[in-house]
Amino acid sequence: MPSAVAGYAPNLDKYLKSLKGQPLDLSIENLVSLLKRRQIKGAEPCAVATAHIILQVVARSKWQNVDSLLDNVSRVGRKLASAAPTELVIGNIVRRVLGLIRDEAAEDRNEPQSEDPSDGHATPPDAVPNSTVAKQDSAGDYLNNSPGPQSRPGLFVSQSAVNIPKSLFHLLSASPPADPDHVPGSPFAGSGTSTPQHHKNSSSQVHALRSEVIDGIEEIKDEISQVDDQIAALADVQIHSGDYLLVHRPSPTVERFILRAALKRKFTVLIVTEPPRKHLAEVQHASFRKKLAAAKITVVNILNGGLMAYMARVDKVILGAAAIVANGGVISDAGAAAIARAAKESGNAVIVLGGIYKLSPETPFGEDEVIEWADPSSYVDFADGQLVGSIDVRTAATEMVPADLIDTYVTNLGTHTRDHLSTLIADHYKPEDIDFHLWDDARR
Amino acid sequence: MATEANTSAPAEPPQAPAPQNTQNEAQPKDQKSKGEQPAKGGEAAGEKKLSGAELKKKAKEEKAARRAQAKAAQTSQGQPSGGQEGAGDGGKGGKGKPKQDGQGGGQHKGHHAKPVAAPVVPKEVKPAVPECFGHLSMARRINITQADKDVDPAVLVLGQHMSTFALSDSITRLEATLYAFKKVIDSYTTPIGTTFSRHFTSHVLNPQIDYLTACRPMCFSMGNAIRWLKLQISKIDIDLPDLEAKKLLCESIDNFIHERVTLADFVIASTAADLIEDDQVVLTYAHHHLVQRALLQAQEQGKQFSVVLIDDAFERVGVEHSKALAAAGIPVTYVSDLGALRSNLRDVSVVLVAAEAMFSNGAMYARSGTCDIAMAAKDLGIQVVALCETINFTERVSIDSLTYNEIDPERLSDVGFRLLFDTTRDRYISTIITELGNASPTAVPAILRKLEEL
Numbered sequence: 001m002p003s004a005v006a007g008y009a010p011n012l013d014k015y016l017k018s019l020k021g022q023p024l025d026l027s028i029e030n031l032v033s034l035l036k037r038r039q040i041k042g043a044e045p046c047a048v049a050t051a052h053i054i055l056q057v058v059a060r061s062k063w064q065n066v067d068s069l070l071d072n073v074s075r076v077g078r079k080l081a082s083a084a085p086t087e088l089v090i091g092n093i094v095r096r097v098l099g100l101i102r103d104e105a106a107e108d109r110n111e112p113q114s115e116d117p118s119d120g121h122a123t124p125p126d127a128v129p130n131s132t133v134a135k136q137d138s139a140g141d142y143l144n145n146s147p148g149p150q151s152r153p154g155l156f157v158s159q160s161a162v163n164i165p166k167s168l169f170h171l172l173s174a175s176p177p178a179d180p181d182h183v184p185g186s187p188f189a190g191s192g193t194s195t196p197q198h199h200k201n202s203s204s205q206v207h208a209l210r211s212e213v214i215d216g217i218e219e220i221k222d223e224i225s226q227v228d229d230q231i232a233a234l235a236d237v238q239i240h241s242g243d244y245l246l247v248h249r250p251s252p253t254v255e256r257f258i259l260r261a262a263l264k265r266k267f268t269v270l271i272v273t274e275p276p277r278k279h280l281a282e283v284q285h286a287s288f289r290k291k292l293a294a295a296k297i298t299v300v301n302i303l304n305g306g307l308m309a310y311m312a313r314v315d316k317v318i319l320g321a322a323a324i325v326a327n328g329g330v331i332s333d334a335g336a337a338a339i340a341r342a343a344k345e346s347g348n349a350v351i352v353l354g355g356i357y358k359l360s361p362e363t364p365f366g367e368d369e370v371i372e373w374a375d376p377s378s379y380v381d382f383a384d385g386q387l388v389g390s391i392d393v394r395t396a397a398t399e400m401v402p403a404d405l406i407d408t409y410v411t412n413l414g415t416h417t418r419d420h421l422s423t424l425i426a427d428h429y430k431p432e433d434i435d436f437h438l439w440d441d442a443r444r
Numbered sequence: 445m446a447t448e449a450n451t452s453a454p455a456e457p458p459q460a461p462a463p464q465n466t467q468n469e470a471q472p473k474d475q476k477s478k479g480e481q482p483a484k485g486g487e488a489a490g491e492k493k494l495s496g497a498e499l500k501k502k503a504k505e506e507k508a509a510r511r512a513q514a515k516a517a518q519t520s521q522g523q524p525s526g527g528q529e530g531a532g533d534g535g536k537g538g539k540g541k542p543k544q545d546g547q548g549g550g551q552h553k554g555h556h557a558k559p560v561a562a563p564v565v566p567k568e569v570k571p572a573v574p575e576c577f578g579h580l581s582m583a584r585r586i587n588i589t590q591a592d593k594d595v596d597p598a599v600l601v602l603g604q605h606m607s608t609f610a611l612s613d614s615i616t617r618l619e620a621t622l623y624a625f626k627k628v629i630d631s632y633t634t635p636i637g638t639t640f641s642r643h644f645t646s647h648v649l650n651p652q653i654d655y656l657t658a659c660r661p662m663c664f665s666m667g668n669a670i671r672w673l674k675l676q677i678s679k680i681d682i683d684l685p686d687l688e689a690k691k692l693l694c695e696s697i698d699n700f701i702h703e704r705v706t707l708a709d710f711v712i713a714s715t716a717a718d719l720i721e722d723d724q725v726v727l728t729y730a731h732h733h734l735v736q737r738a739l740l741q742a743q744e745q746g747k748q749f750s751v752v753l754i755d756d757a758f759e760r761v762g763v764e765h766s767k768a769l770a771a772a773g774i775p776v777t778y779v780s781d782l783g784a785l786r787s788n789l790r791d792v793s794v795v796l797v798a799a800e801a802m803f804s805n806g807a808m809y810a811r812s813g814t815c816d817i818a819m820a821a822k823d824l825g826i827q828v829v830a831l832c833e834t835i836n837f838t839e840r841v842s843i844d845s846l847t848y849n850e851i852d853p854e855r856l857s858d859v860g861f862r863l864l865f866d867t868t869r870d871r872y873i874s875t876i877i878t879e880l881g882n883a884s885p886t887a888v889p890a891i892l893r894k895l896e897e898l
Contacts, residue, residue, distance in 0.1 A: 275757030306813025309866035312844035334783025396784030
């Protein structure tokens with residue numbers, strides 16, 4: 001889709017500027033439609049937009065305790081994720097924030113807070129923690145016990161507004177989430193009868209949590225903005241003098257990586273370009289080429305779709321990831337899989353670059369779930385009646401590179417193998433948040 | 445870098461003003477950038493003071509005009525009046541072996557025929573082939589007037605067609621070459637004091653071959669056919685009168701084309717058509733006449749199958765192909781490039797591709813991108829069937845795609861680069877269909893041996 005129509009077309013920058021003046025709900029709806037219209041697309045813009053809106057949710061939505069905050073965040077997260085199901089980073093950012101909230105809440109709990117009588121004090125003490133934690137944590141339970149009270153739509157909203165049953169204190173003193181029996185017990189405590197003094201206490205806590213979480217989200221935002229730099233810092237290790245590098249439609253991350261290596265080393269870069277079509281610049285990646293030329297690096301734009309022909313010469317293939325799924329598969333621009341396969345068959349290294357925020361704990365069932373199909377009319381003429389009438393035209397925009405074709409993943413945290421990815425996932429996401437995007441579907 | 449960027453722009457309009465000719469040979473590029481500065485006093489800006497480069501350019505422009513006329517005249521006439529025939533005597537004789545595809549030869553630099561780029565671009569700024577691909581050869585447009593004077597008009601025209609890729613695939617080129625050579629034979633008379641078999645090859649045929657090679661590196665089938673033709677010529681009895689010798693040769697050329705091309709194509713297409721079964725999904729890449737013929741033939745036989753056509757994204761020859769198939773009533777899915785190859789291959793039952801040549805190690809030389817499809821198909825357990833006439837089989841061995849290949853001259857620029865072919869190793873190919881039957885790729889050497897016996 002030619003998104004280049006300057007002027008009126010909304011984009012990420014305009015959206016971020018609009019955030020301040022708008023009510024939260026409107027901002028959310030705006031972002032959803034921007035995502036649906038692909039006016040914000042690509043991993044980084046999506047991640048940035050998600051981080052911003054979630055920050056707004058944390059800062060401006062109504063919530064009185066951890067539960068309702070988690071609710072609010074995951075509700076908005078689900079909306080965004082379903083607006084752009086192929087942009088896995090949206091889910092990643094939401095999960096990161098959910099995990100962050102849980103961590104902050106856990107810290108609060110561990111801090112010795114002598115007097116912390118909760119709103120839900122009226123309820124049996126053991127029931128409260130169990131129910132809350134189970135509700136938030138075990139997403140699978142929603143799938144299994146769907147007829148529970150939670151499965152009524154709209155309940156979450158009312159809960160966040162009315163039910164204020166649990167305190168931070170109780171929330172995380174909880175037993176492990178493996179206990180589904182308690183799930184249906186949530187509307188129990190709905191009394192909302194909190195005494196003024198409790199309110200005061202919890203509101204100060206809420207305030208503390210809010211600022212902690214906001215700080216955390218700011219950190220995530222910083223991380224996203226620094227990813228390219230941090231990845232580039234690892235370039236020297238991967239790229240050596242005399243190498244022949246093949247890059248496929250270099251993303252800013254890849255460009256930065258190669259330019260950093262170019263400071264120290266002399267090598268040759270082969271750029272695989274996008275096939276010619278309407279609305280495409282004559283010379284692709286011109287500015288990248290210029291910078292490389294300034295560094296006295298030989299650059300060649302390759303005008304081939306199949307890259308096997310070059311593999312005898314190429315030493316390393318560098319791909320930019322749009323997302324990395326849990327099993328190690330990488331979602332990238334269409335054509336990347338063919339290149340990776342060719343490299344693999346010829347024994348060349350395939351290096352994938354992508355920030356850790358692109359690492360998704362999901363594993364899609366099939367490629368079709370996550371790849372995006374492009375507008376065929378940029379390749380075939382719509383006026384060509386014979387084509388339009390009788391021929392099915394397909395053009396992929398992204399595709400999944402199977403995990404077994406990839407040798408190394410370079411993220412802002414370092415260089416990893418496929419086996420190591422599961423550890424990274426465990427470090428960054430809470431197991432209870434992994435399926436957050438499914439809850440909504442299950443309740444419908 | 446900066447200076448180079450400057451040079452190309454000002455150099456574009458042909459400039460007559462006098463630059464300093466003291467340094468002309470050494471730094472032609474520098475000079476061009478200075479060319480726009482006002483000339484320094486000393487020189488009287490005469491024609492002779494022009495730099496070598498500019499003189500050359502000017503001369504070429506004049507020539508180009510003449511050439512354009514000459515070309516128009518020649519193409520309209522087809523067969524001009526003799527004039528060139530006797531010239532064979534003065535020819536420079538056998539100039540060594542003709543160069544074949546990627547024989548490792550250089551770029552023919554400084555050869556008599558200079559490449560002529562698009563009119564805007566100054567000739568000296570020929571886009572450089574990246575160093576790592578410098579060993580590969582490339583088709584070049586050669587102006588007809590720059591060609592050797594011994595070259596027959598029919599061959600001249602053929603060379604133009606080849607260098608512009610109007611005739612692009614190996615079999616079409618082979619056929620056209622043989623027909624052109626028939627004309628060369630026709631118009632030849634043996635000079636007194638020599639014999640046909642001794643004189644013709646070295647003095648008449650070789651210049652033609654040189655010219656064709658300069659226009660575009662010969663494909664393997666042409667090499668094979670020319671070797672065969674030379675053998676036939678050498679076999680001719682010295683006592684045989686010219687007329688009969690020529691008749692004999694022309695007949696055997698006709699037979700050769702009939703056997704090795706016409707019949708071969710027929711057999712291969714029908715074998716491939718028989719291979720397709722009802723309810724299959726056939727995947728093919730870009731366009732090749734053999735594949736198209738096979739698919740249309742299967743459709744005529746009433747088979748119900750569908751076709752997934754993956755196009756070469758940088759040379760959309762598949763669009764017309766898919767239209768032709770759809771017009772015949774075959775359900776066609778057109779895929780614009782190699783993206784999401786696995787998804788597109790999922791329901792496919794057989795991959796049908798045509799080879800440009802087969803190496804004796806069983807590797808297939810075909811349009812760039814074929815190998816990627818074959819690999820993915822192999823990975824998914826889909827059989828890959830290659831169609832190839834045995835005239836395209838070669839003794840050579842290629843284990844990677846850069847041993848033999850060709851650079852696409854149309855897309856070679858300062859920024860772009862494209863290889864025309866790639867090599868698919870035997871392990872990715874299930875079957876080769878030839879006119880001698882179906883074979884496994886490892887059987888190529890056996891087929892080659894059999895061909896020698898024939």
